[in-house]
Amino acid sequence: xxxxxxxxxxxxxxxxxxxxxxxxxxxxxxxxxxxxxxxxxxxxxxxxxxxxxxxxxxxxxxxxxxxxxxxxxxxxxxxxxxxxxxxxxxxxxxxxxxxxxxxxxxxxxxxxxxxxxxxxxxxxxxxxxxxxxxxxxxxxxxxxxxxxxxxxxxxxxxxxxxxxxxxxxxxxxxxxxxxxxxxxxxxxxxxxxxxxxxxxxxxxxxxxxxxxxxxxxxx
Amino acid sequence: xxxxxxxxxxxxxxxxxxxxxxxxxxxxxxxxxxxxxxxxxxxxxxxxxxxxxxxxxxxxxxxxxxxxxxxxxxxxxxxxxxxxxxxxxxxxxxxxxxxxxxxxxxxxxxxxxxxxxxxxxxxxxxxxxxxxxxxxxxxxxxxxxxxxxxxxxxxxxxxxxxxxxxxxxxxxxxxxxxxxxxxxxxxxxxxxxxxxxxxxxxxxxxxxxxxxxxxxxxx
DNA sequence: AGATTGTTTTAGGAATACCTAAATTTAATA
DNA sequence: TATTAAATTTAGGTATTCCTAAAACAATCT
Numbered sequence: 001x002x003x004x005x006x007x008x009x010x011x012x013x014x015x016x017x018x019x020x021x022x023x024x025x026x027x028x029x030x031x032x033x034x035x036x037x038x039x040x041x042x043x044x045x046x047x048x049x050x051x052x053x054x055x056x057x058x059x060x061x062x063x064x065x066x067x068x069x070x071x072x073x074x075x076x077x078x079x080x081x082x083x084x085x086x087x088x089x090x091x092x093x094x095x096x097x098x099x100x101x102x103x104x105x106x107x108x109x110x111x112x113x114x115x116x117x118x119x120x121x122x123x124x125x126x127x128x129x130x131x132x133x134x135x136x137x138x139x140x141x142x143x144x145x146x147x148x149x150x151x152x153x154x155x156x157x158x159x160x161x162x163x164x165x166x167x168x169x170x171x172x173x174x175x176x177x178x179x180x181x182x183x184x185x186x187x188x189x190x191x192x193x194x195x196x197x198x199x200x201x202x203x204x205x206x207x208x209x210x211x212x213x214x215x216x217x218x219x
Numbered sequence: 220x221x222x223x224x225x226x227x228x229x230x231x232x233x234x235x236x237x238x239x240x241x242x243x244x245x246x247x248x249x250x251x252x253x254x255x256x257x258x259x260x261x262x263x264x265x266x267x268x269x270x271x272x273x274x275x276x277x278x279x280x281x282x283x284x285x286x287x288x289x290x291x292x293x294x295x296x297x298x299x300x301x302x303x304x305x306x307x308x309x310x311x312x313x314x315x316x317x318x319x320x321x322x323x324x325x326x327x328x329x330x331x332x333x334x335x336x337x338x339x340x341x342x343x344x345x346x347x348x349x350x351x352x353x354x355x356x357x358x359x360x361x362x363x364x365x366x367x368x369x370x371x372x373x374x375x376x377x378x379x380x381x382x383x384x385x386x387x388x389x390x391x392x393x394x395x396x397x398x399x400x401x402x403x404x405x406x407x408x409x410x411x412x413x414x415x416x417x418x419x420x421x422x423x424x425x426x427x428x429x430x431x432x433x434x435x436x437x438x
Numbered sequence: 439a440g441a442t443t444g445t446t447t448t449a450g451g452a453a454t455a456c457c458t459a460a461a462t463t464t465a466a467t468a
Numbered sequence: 469t470a471t472t473a474a475a476t477t478t479a480g481g482t483a484t485t486c487c488t489a490a491a492a493c494a495a496t497c498t
Contacts, residue, residue: 005485026445038486040447045484056446057494088332101324110317113307224455245475257456259477264454275476276464 014070076103078124093168127159147210155215233289295322297343312387346378366429374434
């Protein structure tokens with residue numbers, strides 16, 4: 001049986017794999033804010049129960065059972081996020097936290113109804129694809145990290161990482177949100193920070209920040 | 220600290236007290252579907268933590284701390300129920316179960332937003348009052364149990380107990396839902412069952428059922 | 439290769455919230 | 469009042485999920 005706790009592990013694993021990140025025990029410990037020892041134990045359990053395969057130091061892969069479960073969770077999470085944002089008007093940087101709680105407490109039926117209510121959205125407010133009921137994950141255009149944009153290039157924000165609500169809050173403040181157009185004005189070699197223009201205003205962003213924003217290049 | 224489990228106890232206690240029912244340990248055990256032993260233990264804890272006062276065989280009373288918590292929970296529960304029913308169109312007899320899960324996983328902020336979205340409803344779809352943010356509970360007109368209606372009397376359904384989703388489903392089937400008008404056509408002395416007319420159709424209802432429906436008498 | 443650093447596991451515990459079975463206490467009834 | 473019935477508690481366990489500290493192991497750097 002899958003519990004709230006196991007669900008958290010599966011979701012975190014899936015989300016990182018989705019971004020092409022190697023998932024090991026300590027990454028999970030850090031993201032879930034629990035001890036390495038606890039993660040080690042839980043990974044053994046999840047592995048015994050055939051949710052995933054785990055080679056220490058080499059990373060985790062989800063097995064069919066785990067993937068199905070994880071996709072379901074991510075679906076729930078993103079449908080709630082979209083709903084909270086689009087329908088209830090919960091601020092952009094708050095929806096992730098709220099959805100994290102709701103995703104464990106709603107029936108499949110309710111999720112399907114919410115989806116229908118919103119007319120089957122494909123992407124959540126952070127630009128992540130919403131898996132469909134049948135497990136299909138909408139494809140996204142190939143995106144480039146903002147940190148990899150060259151000077152004078154422009155683009156549209158299509159996706160942002162939603163790990164930190166403080167980051168999201170800041171993005172919101174400077175207007176760097178989904179769909180917005182921006183241009184790179186300047187790039188500093190010593191720290192890779194850049195100055196970008198959004199809606200006729202210039203903002204300086206750090207490399208760290210720029211690595212969490214994905215955009216479609218405009219040529 | 221209050222956990223999901225403690226919240227369940229507090230909600231059940233509050234709901235029964237609200238209906239003027241004496242709440243003892245075995246009632247809770249039955250309604251939460253857990254052993255008497257577990258309830259006994261938990262009541263000791265909740266009592267130590269000043270959520271309630273408990274005199275064995277004499278019943279439970281909520282103390283200030285417990286009442287505040289319970290009212291908050293009931294508020295959450297009923298706001299979710301109303302939302303699911305009115306906005307998402309989840310069937311009447313399914314909302315209670317769904318809300319039971321959601322009530323533990325939503326912030327105060329979200330609850331307030333849902334309330335605002337619906338324009339501050341006073342009663343949930345089963346006719347129960349929705350406590351306001353400040354703890355005030357909307358008053359209801361004095362209601363009479365359907366089982367106490369005499370032959371030839373008519374009334375409007377104003378409240379139904381939502382313990383059993385099967386009961387609700389049945390009420391839904393025969394059209395005995397909030398706001399509906401009915402008349403008592405016949406009453407049988409040997410088992411206290413009655414025949415009532417709803418929307419020009421006659422239905423036989425048991426005493427048990429009639430004890431769970433509350434109505435406003437029409438004179 | 440050896441030392442250092444980072445990752446993972448083990449050992450031993452704690453908290454929460456359940457369980458069954460048996461004992462005890464109280465209330466209701468004959 | 470004595471007995472029976474019902475409600476409650478105790479005793480002894482279990483499962484889950486987390487913890488810290490220490491040990492073991494693997495990868496990387498010099």
